[in-house]
Amino acid sequence: MAQQVRGVVARSKGAPVEIETIVVPDPGPGEAVVEVQACGVCHTDLHYREGGINDEYPFLLGHEAAGVVESVGDGVTDLEPGDFVILNWRAVCGTCRACLRGRPWYCFSTFNAAQPMTLTDGTALSPALGIGAFVEKTLVHSGQCTKVDPTASPAAVGLLGCGIMAGIGxxxxxxxxxxxxxxxxxxxxxxxxxxxxxxxxxxxxxxxxxxxxxxxxxxxxxxxxxxxxxxxxxxxxxxxxxxxxxxxxxxxxxxxxxxxxxxxxxxxxxxxxxxxxxxxxxxxxxxxxxxxxxxxxxxxxxxxWYGDCLPSRDFPYLVDLYQQGRLDLDGFVSETIALDQVEEAFTKMHNGEVLRSVVVF
The missing domain is CATH 3.40.50.720 (NAD(P)-binding Rossmann-like Domain)
Known part of the structure; x- marks a missing residue:
């Protein structure tokens, strides 16, 4: 049964973001619903709000996220409810020319959820980088979920979902x-x-x-x-x-x-x-x-692109380094904020006041 949760939506170019009620459907084949625990505020989200990516408004923003799998759809065999995961926006297909040549980090056919999340009036949302994680729960393709050490801090390791992985990679x-x-x-x-x-x-x-x-x-x-x-x-x-x-x-x-x-x-x-x-x-x-x-x-x-990363290879490795004290992911977390503070966080980021503001649910 579809769920209603709160999320951050950009309705038009340059307009302040709004907290909206989001309808999240049950996962279909190959999909998963993830309860988001933390999501970083990335420049890419601001690019979406400003129309710098495309004009497919309204956008459900947020993509640097970690959380716990709540449910999975038919055909999903490598995830189960309760798994702690980092979300990624390059779920490799395994069958395109890059994947077949052993270069999956260049995959030309990455997966996203087939079903849309919507506003309560049925308006389909465009999730940022195919994720949309400034929301209490999100629907993604199961390949966008990478299992990592569940004892790691969601606010820190979620940042591997985009910017920190891009830089390290x-x-x-x-x-x-x-x-x-x-x-x-x-x-x-x-x-x-x-x-x-x-x-x-x-x-x-x-x-x-x-x-x-x-x-x-x-x-x-x-x-x-x-x-x-x-x-x-x-x-x-x-x-x-x-x-x-x-x-x-x-x-x-x-x-x-x-x-x-x-x-x-x-x-x-x-x-x-x-x-x-x-x-x-x-x-x-x-x-x-x-x-x-x-x-x-x-x-x-x-x-x-995305640090030429392969999430299944790189995320667990980097989380292990973090847990060993050899990679200071906590140092990138300038502040933790609530969902309704994303617009303020965009201003701080634009002004260079923070490395990352992180929404914690």
Whole structure:
């Protein structure tokens, strides 16, 4: 029988979000209903509210979440009620060309729930990233649920559902950071600082954090940055080269998503270094550069989607590191808030006052 719960809805572009009654159907084949315990406030949710993803309003926001499976539909064999799970937005299909070639983190046919959640008048909702977790209970595809250690803090590990995984994965999976590498991270919000943490886990010996905000640079030190650069104090490329023996960093991770910072990343890498773009640009942004610079420098230019993660592989591993005290996920939780404080949290996030506000149910 369908349930009615409270959730956060964006009805139109730029309008403040509203608390609405959401109708959650019983799970159908391959689906699960999850009782959400915590959900982080991510920039992507703000992008949805602002129309930066698409215009399929109304949106049910929220996607960085952890919770407990309440019920499952027919055909679900790897989940059962009571399982503690992190939700993910890349439930791999196993049959597309990427999956068949052993690259499931590039899956081209990820799964979402087939049934819509709705408002009480029957209006279908578009769940953010196919999840919609600023809600007491949500309906997802069972493949979007990754079981992890049930003793872990939902507020902390739920953040692996998007931004923190994107940053860690940009360093470890996409960038291939390894022992002894030098790494520079441009932009030290939640994703950038997660990249700093990922570089530390991977064994980088020099980790350079770059931002315009000294507060964010202080946060970066806590996650493993060995050096910091305030981008407003001088030439970023020269500063990175000075810290790396005049060569540039082995891996530069751009976590802003702007042409000017991507160019800084390109020129701040070593001759055959790697640039990883994990910051999200807008469709109108353009980069114009001499082609000879691409030819003459070699190396790799990569984009990182969700940190090229495979949730079934990466989430349990990172939760284990968290439980061992080797990955400070608690450090990303700036505050815990109630469901009706999401709009206020968007303002704090936009102003750079927090790494993550987390809704706790």
């Amino acid at each position: 940009a360093a470890v999976n996409t960038g291939g950071v390894t022992r002894g590498d030098s790494v520079a991270v441009i932009g030290c919000g939640g994703v950038g600082n997660a990249a700093v943490a990922g570089a530390r886990i991977a064994g980088a010996t020099k980790i350079i954090a770059i931002d315009l905000d000294d507060r964010k640079l202080e946060w970066a030190k806590g996650f493993g940055a060995t050096h910091t650069i305030n981008a407003g104090a001088g030439d970023v490329v020269e500063a990175v080269q000075e810290l790396t023996g005049g060569f540039g960093a082995d891996v530069v991770i751009e976590a802003v998503g702007r042409p000017e910072t991507w160019k800084q990343a390109f020129y701040a890498r070593d001759l055959a270094g790697t640039v990883v773009l994990v910051g999200v640009p807008t469709p109108d942004m353009r980069v114009e550069m001499p082609m000879i610079d691409f030819f003459s420098r070699g190396g790799s230019l990569k984009s990182s």
